[in-house]
Amino acid sequence: MADDKTTMDRRGFLKRAATGAMAAAVPSSVHSQHHDHDHQVVPSDPALRTKALESLLVEKGLVDQAALDALIDTFEHKVGPRSGAKVVARAWVDPKYKARLLSDAASAIAEIGLGNVAVGDHTLVLENTPKVHNLVVCTLCSCYPWSVLGLPPMWYKSTAYRSRAVIDPRGVLREFGLQLDEDVEVRVWDSTAELRYFVLPERPAGSENMSETELAELVTRDAMVGVAKVSMPAGGGKA
């Protein structure tokens, strides 16, 4: 009896919540149970909905299926953090290139080239040093320097990272296994406009004799977002 009343109240609450706020505390199972009653326009399975929408848009001539295939191929296979890694490795071995990268990133990245992807005009590179650690976030959505790093990983787009990176950057970094000394200055960059930031990590100690190509292989996506440092391969790597 009491349960019935609770359910009713929750249902009414959820109806209001569909246009209002404050429903975050309602268990998601309760919400999804009643979700279909409120929106019966389309099937709830995203795969089916996507298929239906795509075929409708193709039939109406609004999208070109081959263009969609090409876009997916580009983002799955051509755009990605290997582009950024090449830029970082070049900056490590060539001080003049590094200076150009820090002052005009778009031109410097274009020197290396990103295949069929143009560099965003408003790309900025942030240099990590022993005393300064940069971290990139987008608290409002998921802005990310995709032309050099590819599409962002799930953790970057997660509510946990978006909410906490600005208020608890050191705690977030510890969850990534990175403990920074108290005297290191942490700079968090919240990508609120059209500027796209990526981090030039510190070159790891012991990598002095490595070639540019070998160095690029060490550079990870996470290091270029600022949640990790670049480390030498386990076992010390090549001397």
Place this chain on the structure above:
Amino acid sequence: MNGVHDMGGMQCMGPVHHEANEPVFHSVWEGRVYAINRALGAWHKWNLDAWRYDIELLPPPDYLRMSYYEKWLAALENRVVKYGMVTKEELASGKPAPGSAKATPVFTEAMARVLQPRITAPSNDPSVAPLFQVGERVRARNINPLGHTRLPRYARGKTGKIVLDHGVFLFPDTNSQFLGEKRQHVYSVQFTARELWGENASPKDSVYLDMWDDYLEHTRS
């Protein structure tokens, strides 16, 4: 709009989950949703600010419950109807209305193979003067606009320092609602962690936000 998307500074979201060897898309449909979004952008029915606003307009329980690309899909379904590309009936049936005209796609495979970043305004327009100078101390205005804004709540009313002038950009608050581009300077503004979060924050740390002229005011402090 003070929505759930504006989550900087919230502490209830749990730990950050890192997935090793993460694929670009976790399911085929995610890639299709991503590609459809990009391809439809070529019709120029909306702009990037309006696009972001559509996602912010999802009901808050949905916003928090849905996966990233579920949000994209839900906003896309709303968007194609809102901008008159598809009717509600067509979306429900999955079939074009009988006798409706067929368009010719404006975004083709050839264009997809030479990918350009999203178009933003030229950032070096000398006819738009900056209202603030690098080195100046400024306060983020305490505004609570009902529409789209890129001024997060956690910075409102806080004092910081301008460290870079990025040049001229479109103003998202108006551009998102097709009320004008209102081009103005955007700056990188440094706020100390203690200014934002109080005495328990590290004295070494700062948060840098990109802020339009209209988000800032002069301060004497």
